[in-house]
Amino acid sequence: MEGAEPGVVPAVESTADDITEMRIRGAAAIADAAAGALETQAERSTADSPAAFEREIHAAAETLYETRPTAVSLPNALRYVLRGMDGDTVADLRSSTIARAQRFQRDLDQAQDRLGEIGANRLRDGDTVMTHCHSTDALACVEAALEAGKELAAIVKETRPRKQGHITARQLREWDVPVTLIADNAARRYLDRADHVLVGADSIAADGSVINKIGTSGLAVNARERGVPVMVAAQTIKLHPDTMTGHTVEIEMRSERELLADEERAAIVGGEATDGDAKGDATGSDADDPAPATDSGLTVENPAFDVTPPRYVDAIVTERGQFPPESIVTLMRELFGEPTDDPWED
Numbered sequence: 365m366e367g368a369e370p371g372v373v374p375a376v377e378s379t380a381d382d383i384t385e386m387r388i389r390g391a392a393a394i395a396d397a398a399a400g401a402l403e404t405q406a407e408r409s410t411a412d413s414p415a416a417f418e419r420e421i422h423a424a425a426e427t428l429y430e431t432r433p434t435a436v437s438l439p440n441a442l443r444y445v446l447r448g449m450d451g452d453t454v455a456d457l458r459s460s461t462i463a464r465a466q467r468f469q470r471d472l473d474q475a476q477d478r479l480g481e482i483g484a485n486r487l488r489d490g491d492t493v494m495t496h497c498h499s500t501d502a503l504a505c506v507e508a509a510l511e512a513g514k515e516l517a518a519i520v521k522e523t524r525p526r527k528q529g530h531i532t533a534r535q536l537r538e539w540d541v542p543v544t545l546i547a548d549n550a551a552r553r554y555l556d557r558a559d560h561v562l563v564g565a566d567s568i569a570a571d572g573s574v575i576n577k578i579g580t581s582g583l584a585v586n587a588r589e590r591g592v593p594v595m596v597a598a599q600t601i602k603l604h605p606d607t608m609t610g611h612t613v614e615i616e617m618r619s620e621r622e623l624l625a626d627e628e629r630a631a632i633v634g635g636e637a638t639d640g641d642a643k644g645d646a647t648g649s650d651a652d653d654p655a656p657a658t659d660s661g662l663t664v665e666n667p668a669f670d671v672t673p674p675r676y677v678d679a680i681v682t683e684r685g686q687f688p689p690e691s692i693v694t695l696m697r698e699l700f701g702e703p704t705d706d707p708w709e710d
């Protein structure tokens with residue numbers, strides 16, 4: 365990642381790039397990778413004073429934080445590791461940071477397993493789930509239900525534009541679950557065959573709103589109309605503490621090229637396919653891109669996430685139990701207490 369702070373080790377920059385470019389994706393995987401990157405930073409730091417070590421760790425956290433804006437699991441992971449950094453010597457700071465990052469990763473795995481067991485209780489033998497995107501938290505519920513001997517089938521939404529539904533389909537087929545893959549547009553038609561809509565989350569707001577892959581909110585509205593319950597599988601690391609004080613969750617805008625190739629753009633607006641008409645890069649930032657075309661008359665918008673209001677969600681399943689969305693704020697207060705600062709601040 366360009367513009368990284370001095371002292372940030374290349375492995376951290378490379379993890380940040382992987383998150384930005386979605387080679388590492390999914391809210392839990394991003395959190396796991398971020399904690400792992402801070403561990404690597406601690407291991408490889410050549411800082412010769414405690415203050416320099418702390419500066420480097422904070423700079424590494426900032427580099428990771430600036431990758432993608434929507435999944436709160438990322439800042440929650442960074443904050444957790446930074447708060448465990450303790451000691452008066454470089455050696456102590458190093459070992460406490462490493463231990464804290466490792467504990468975070470262990471807890472993350474255990475939380476997902478526990479969440480899966482709880483979510484599995486909602487799934488009955490013979491049920492069909494409809495999925496959207498690829499969520500390891502949602503799939504943990506399916507896995508636990510299968511391990512309990514239940515038979516399930518799945519209707520898997522393709523999930524344009526990046527088709528993460530294919531990852532879900534592959535995982536489900538590895539578990540021998542019958543899969544019907546459908547285009548996103550076919551969801552309402554197939555809801556008649558579904559017993560649950562089962563999705564993950566990138567962030568959960570204090571009012572119980574669910575921020576998840578674009579298309580979730582439309583699916584949830586249709587599911588309500590068809591009488592299909594919507595179940596959101598989300599570890600507590602997906603709870604967004606800033607929303608307790610009225611902050612909103614930033615929705616990541618991604619490159620138009622995920623929707624429209626340069627040639628396709630040229631076919632619509634005429635002229636040659638050039639980079640000059642592309643707007644935004646994969647980070648949603650346009651710092652390195654040519655100026656957006658203002659004269660073609662074609663604007664492409666590509667939000668990665670949307671917000672599903674709590675009234676369309678039946679249950680949020682966490683490792684602490686399942687909650688009606690309206691009561692999630694109680695859990696947030698218990699876990700986070702007072703409002704928090706930027707993750708690299710004490």
Ligand SMILES: O=P(O)(O)OC[C@H]1O[C@H](OP(=O)(O)O)[C@H](O)[C@@H]1O
Nearest residue numbers: 389390391392499500501564565577
């Ligand atoms: O943490 P887990 O449950 O794996 O994934 C949670 C969510 O993260 C993904 O976002 P993206 O693909 O990174 O944009 C999807 O929106 C998915 O529902």
